[in-house]
Amino acid sequence: MEKIYLSDSGPKVSPAVYGFYRWDGVKDTAATMESIINLCLELGINTFDHADIYGSYQCEELFGEVISKRSFKREDIVLFTKCGLRMPNASHPDVRVKHYNTSREHIIESVDNSLRKLKTDYIDIFLLNQLDPISNLEETAFTLEQLKDSGKIKNIGVANFSVFQHQLLASYLKKPIVTNHIELNLLNTSALQNGQMDYIKQRYMHPLVSAPLAEGRIANGTDPLAVKIRKKLEEVSARYDADIESLAVAWLAKIGAIPLIGTTDEKRIRNIANAFNINLDRQDWYELYAASRDEF
Numbered sequence: 001m002e003k004i005y006l007s008d009s010g011p012k013v014s015p016a017v018y019g020f021y022r023w024d025g026v027k028d029t030a031a032t033m034e035s036i037i038n039l040c041l042e043l044g045i046n047t048f049d050h051a052d053i054y055g056s057y058q059c060e061e062l063f064g065e066v067i068s069k070r071s072f073k074r075e076d077i078v079l080f081t082k083c084g085l086r087m088p089n090a091s092h093p094d095v096r097v098k099h100y101n102t103s104r105e106h107i108i109e110s111v112d113n114s115l116r117k118l119k120t121d122y123i124d125i126f127l128l129n130q131l132d133p134i135s136n137l138e139e140t141a142f143t144l145e146q147l148k149d150s151g152k153i154k155n156i157g158v159a160n161f162s163v164f165q166h167q168l169l170a171s172y173l174k175k176p177i178v179t180n181h182i183e184l185n186l187l188n189t190s191a192l193q194n195g196q197m198d199y200i201k202q203r204y205m206h207p208l209v210s211a212p213l214a215e216g217r218i219a220n221g222t223d224p225l226a227v228k229i230r231k232k233l234e235e236v237s238a239r240y241d242a243d244i245e246s247l248a249v250a251w252l253a254k255i256g257a258i259p260l261i262g263t264t265d266e267k268r269i270r271n272i273a274n275a276f277n278i279n280l281d282r283q284d285w286y287e288l289y290a291a292s293r294d295e296f
Contacts, residue, residue, distance in 0.1 A: 001044030001276060004259075007178040008204040011124055011155060013078050015258060016249075016272055017208060019049035020059040022215070022262040029055065032264055033062045037070075039266060043273040049181075049208070050081040050118070051129055052110050057091050061115035068119045079118060082127035082159055083110035100132035106144040111152055126177060127157035131165040141172035148175055157181070163195045170203075177203070184209040184257060186229050186248050186292045187217055197255065209252055212259035213268065218248050225292075229237060232291040236284050242274065247288075249275035254285050 003012040003222075018040045023235050026032055040046070060081065067077070084102045086093050114123060126147065128140070147153045156173065158166060159181035170177055180200055184191045184207070191197050191207070200207045213219065217226045219232070233244035240247060249259050249272050261272055 001204040003046075004206065004258075006125070006155075006206055007176065009155065009176045009178050011078060011178075013258065014045045015253065015276055016045050016145040017047040017049050017258055017260050018045055018269075019080075019210065019260040019262055020054040020063070021049070021148065021210065021260075022097065023050065023055035023059050023264075026055065026264055028106070029058065029062055030065070033059075033106050034066045034262060036269075037063070037066055039269060040261075043270070045261075045273065046076060047078040048080065050079065050114070052081070052083050052114060053085060053087050053089075055238035056089055060114055061101070066116050069162045074120060078124045079120065080125045080127060080157070081114045081118070081123055082129040082157075083107060083114075084129035084132060084159075086157070100130050100135075102128050102132040102135045102140045104136075106149070107140065107143050111147055113150065122151055125155045125157045125180065126153035127159045127179070128161075128169070129159045131158075131161055131169070137169065137172050143167065145173065145175055163199045166199060170224050177205075179205050179208055181208045181210055181260065183211050184213045184252065185212050185223055186233075186251060186288060187214040187221070189289065189292050191257075192289075197257075201256070206256050208260050209257045210260045212249050212252055212257075212261070212272065213245055215262070216268075219245055219268075229288075229291055232288060235243045236288060239284070240278055240280075242278055243270035243271045245265070246278060247280070250278035251285060252286050254280050 001014050004015055006013050084100050086095050086099050086101050144156050155178045157179040158177055161180050181192050182196050233247050236246050237247045252259055259272055
């Protein structure tokens, strides 16, 4: 896969990113982690997305263990991680309820923990996961810039920010935000209507889109919209001799979105990788978009 710039401020990433956001129920996590990393690297996916909470707070450490045993340079992979969302878990008895924390103390603690667990000296992109309405934003922004100046993080990003939240944090920062993680797929195109995609492009960024296959609904969903979109994908995919999941991801790639892979299913991961061999026709793109919005 040919690498692309995440924004006009960098860095270069693979056109698909593997994320561990759906790993809470994964079994035999160590072996699965190694298998997934090997598969991604085989397919040219060298960019991995973490958060302190993923996999019940275990994924970063498991990833660090696997990567530390491999014989390649740190600069050959790109690491995202994030903090902000706090979830109750037996390993963190201090967290009583789901909440957000982007205070200076929590950001610094999270970055240091992530560096230790991932066994690295720096994080390529560090993101705030959700906007914390009760943190001091001026202090939050200052902390992020200090961490960037120190070299512990190379770039600043956000996840699940609305347009106004994105603008608000950016107004406190002197350094650029390089991406926003948003949800976008053929069963949820709200980011194309609510201004998120427009603003991301205005800031010369590629969005990272979670749930590119709607968490399996595109292939297996039984609700009316999923059935309708699947039928349309089957119709259009015949023109490309492609799997419908590959076509659904090619639809995202056509607008500059970078799919965030969350599945552990090898076939589904390969379908996503194969999407980049499809040059989706303009009218086919609009035909799929119209179907998702009940325009046909």
